[in-house]
Amino acid sequence: MGEQIEKQGYSFGTFKGVYTPSVLTIFGVIMYLRFGWVLGNVGLAGTLLIVTIATSITFLTGLSISAMATNMKVGGGGAYYIIARSLGLEAGAAIGLPLFFARAIGIAFYIAGFTEALLSIMNPLASLGIEPALAAKIISAGTLLLLTVLVYFSADLALKIQFGIFAAITVSLISFFMGNPSSEALAIPLDAVIPPKAGFWVVFAVFFPAVTGIEAGLGLSGDLKDPSKSLPIGTLLAIATGYVVYMVMPVFLNAKIPDSSLLLVDPNIMATISRWAPLVVAGVFAASLSSAMGSLLGAPRTLQALAVDRVIPRFIGRGFGKDKADPRIATAFSFVVALAAVWLGNLNLIAPILSMFFLLSYGLLNLSAGLEGLIESPSWRPKFKIHYGVSLLGAALCFAAMLMIDAGATLISIFVTALVYYLVKRRRLNAHWADMRYGILTQLVRFAIHHLSRLKPDERTWKPNILALSGSPKSRWHLVEMAHALTQHSSALTVASILPVEDWSAEKVQSMESSMHDYLEKREVDAMVKIFPSPDMLTGAKSLVRAYGYGPLVPNTILLGDTENRSSFIEFAELIQLVYRTRRNLIMLRESDVTVDEDADRKADAIADEIHVWWGGNKANIGLILTLAYQIQKSPVWQQSKLVIKTIVDSEDELEPARERMETFIEEQRIPAEAKVLIKSMPSFYEIIRQSSANAGLIFMGMRPPGEEETIEAYSDYYGKLMDATKQMPPLALALAAEDIEFRQVIGISGRN
Incomplete structure (x- = not known):
């Protein structure tokens, strides 16, 4: 007309x-x-x-x-x-x-x-x-x-x-x-x-x-x-x-x-x-x-x-x-x-x-x-x-x-x-002609990528560029929600799903991408969508980790869920090992399997908005964890939450010095957080964490990286023990820092902390 x-x-x-x-x-x-x-x-x-x-x-x-x-x-x-x-x-x-x-x-x-x-x-x-x-x-x-x-x-x-x-x-x-x-x-x-x-x-x-x-x-x-x-x-x-x-x-x-x-x-x-x-x-x-x-x-x-x-x-x-x-x-x-x-x-x-x-x-x-x-x-x-x-x-x-x-x-x-x-x-009027906006943006991206390729990521400007291996957002929404809370329109997010290769066709990929885009847009999640055909989920995930990105614009952080299927532990450990060796950071989000009874409701309501960060021995991990915890507090869902940094010492003599160090660190680095130091009262650190953070809204902990000479069977065994040890906990984000970035400098941790 x-x-x-x-x-x-x-x-x-x-x-x-x-x-x-x-x-x-x-x-x-x-x-x-x-x-x-x-x-x-x-x-x-x-x-x-x-x-x-x-x-x-x-x-x-x-x-x-x-x-x-x-x-x-x-x-x-x-x-x-x-x-x-x-x-x-x-x-x-x-x-x-x-x-x-x-x-x-x-x-x-x-x-x-x-x-x-x-x-x-x-x-x-x-x-x-x-x-x-x-x-x-x-x-x-x-x-x-x-x-x-x-x-x-x-x-x-x-x-x-x-x-x-x-x-x-x-x-x-x-x-x-x-x-x-x-x-x-x-x-x-x-x-x-x-x-x-x-x-x-x-x-x-x-x-x-x-x-x-x-x-x-x-x-x-x-x-x-x-x-x-x-x-x-x-x-x-x-x-x-x-x-x-x-x-x-x-x-x-x-x-x-x-x-x-x-x-x-x-x-x-x-x-x-x-x-x-x-x-x-x-x-x-x-x-x-x-x-x-x-x-x-x-x-x-x-x-x-x-x-x-x-x-x-x-x-x-x-x-x-x-x-x-x-x-x-x-x-x-x-x-x-x-x-x-x-x-x-x-x-x-x-x-x-x-x-x-x-x-x-x-x-x-x-x-x-x-x-x-x-x-x-x-x-x-x-x-x-x-x-x-x-x-x-x-x-x-x-x-x-x-x-x-x-x-x-x-x-x-x-x-x-x-x-x-x-x-x-x-x-949202639909024009019946093509304009040059796509060409303008392509030219700007090309210019930016060529100049970006000459620079190296640095601690001052680091942000999480996340590849979320979530599958369908409807089935694993908690992963998309976490990724969105971490990026919040200020950094890149890709939501990826693996499509079985026997069901693959160009039309089906396009239809799924469009459907996922619409689903995410309705929930105001600003993300790119990637549908990747593969024989199975873990093989497809590995391929995405290796190849996804363009020039210097590659994900620096991989977000995925956990698996409790023991027959998949070896392959899952291989995926974690691949993420680490390709120098991507890893966030593995585990949903809570705690059943809250009615007697605990009042206490849970009181502190469910707390984010607990457990400071262990890996300084690279704690730098990444504190950066992520601070980042997530900027999202509307978590901006009213309280950040609590916790650590465990062996004796009462170490209690006050440890608390003073943590409080000084929090004040110097302008982190809106509270410090808590616990004395080791049980043989298992995980049991102390389970009791101390029983009603937290979210827990951050570090993971051990795979050793250079460690076999995949040995690391798979570690993963299985970690899954057993962290059962019956609130939502848990296990972080593993691998990127060539001094995360201690991102958050301001000096060598003495």
Whole structure:
């Protein structure tokens, strides 16, 4: 349906559909009523610099538009369409909606120029006793209504009228350059109040809308016969024409005006200087009305494109008339916005508002073309080729100009754009086209990985990058929950499941990955999913440990559950040995098998939110354990828990020194924990742990690493004894540090601790 609407419309050529509306908007109200003011404020050199900077931004944007227009079929909506198809629907909507309002407000801007010029000659409502301020608003509203009626019924008729307007502007410029006024005509009135001069960037903000005429042609992109040909030629010709005229005019004015103060008090300086003043007045009327008409043609089509893409209600984009090309409902919306803006009626007040949104849209157009060239995907094959650096320079100039004009207004415009982006993102609209976001992210990842490969992991920036061998999250949710608590959106997590090889197919893997993604997203678990075909679970787990990852981005920590199937102890011990020898840390999470009776409920409720860390003899393990315990406390599930660090000493004489060492360590390392030292009162350490931590919410303990010469049978025997010794305990996380990282330094343990 969307594609059908995009194909509807007129079939305008380059001159009628792009060059004419663009150049008429460039030679608009600012040229006639504000260009002399620009020269009076910043002088000849400043004016030429402003024209050059503004035109450079527009020219670079024109080059970017030309490249993108020759690489895609440009539909209706102009800048919105290009940005949405390049940076995504959300980014397109984020600039499309503000751009619509900027163009709709621009209608009021140009009509205000027409009204100002008219009232400088006469007040047609004076006979009715209406004061000039109110008369300006009434005349502007009436003019807006007449133009809207014209555009409402036929864009083709509106553009035909612009040929006559083009002729009127040409004649007015000829009259201007033929002017040779007398010294009396150039005298400053005795009662004139000369205002203070404005700053460079204030003047730039007022002037910049004069060179944004390319939006007029771009806005009609959906009504062009051949956009890929018409947009580059028409846009660049219009920019070149405007630059030549705007560079010559201030030189001519500067030569003719003896006192620059006149430029600050006479807004009709072009008429004052010209050979035949009525021709310039006619040019002012024609230029302001044609510019307003150009915005009235462009703004509704931006709104129509937004409706076609379902960003706003679709009925707004409905077409009427010949080939259903006239967006009359969208035109009515534009009329309402413009009518509201008419009551502002001040050119100097409206111009900077327009500048911000035009600069932002130009910046994103340049950014889109620059990123396309930087990514260098095979689909980027524009007939009009430019280096990506040219487009990125254009984007940088746009954003720099915004900040120089008004940093506060820049932040507001960025905030508005970001807010629209967020609101559209929340709606999760499905675009029917592919954009380049995947390519951008791929390029960033490639850049990061290449630079990351030259660095080594260090203690200062260490975080757990976890591969959770959980299988189906539904069946072993406690493993996913633990992994998520440890990573918490700040480090990487992969949830992996082994698929029996006899059931393997590409479609089944894709379906399982999609199902697991949806399941995890609903539970707000930010994780990647890996489905790995293998003959059996342990073989698949070993393969994942060996091979999973890309370049330097490999899991540094493996999280898995325990097994009590004694026939699998050898293979499970081999898996632990493999994890250790590939220098991955291991967390083996064991679910609680304790049956809590009713008498223990009250005590359990009191301390079930405690995390108990048992400090044994392995310093590498305790560094990892304390890091993990601290990390898990940052998760919402455990952030109210209390961390208790426990250790066991052989005699009462060792009790106080051990407690003091632990309390000093906790204070020095800023760990929110409590220290507890127990005296060995039973032959088995595990029995002491079982009793002391009977009602803890989670226990952390260390595991012994496999010895270099130790047989797998011997380590399997150790694993079996460990499973027997840790029965009837609360949830237990057994940790084994193997990574080439000094975990004691991560948490701040010195050699003396």
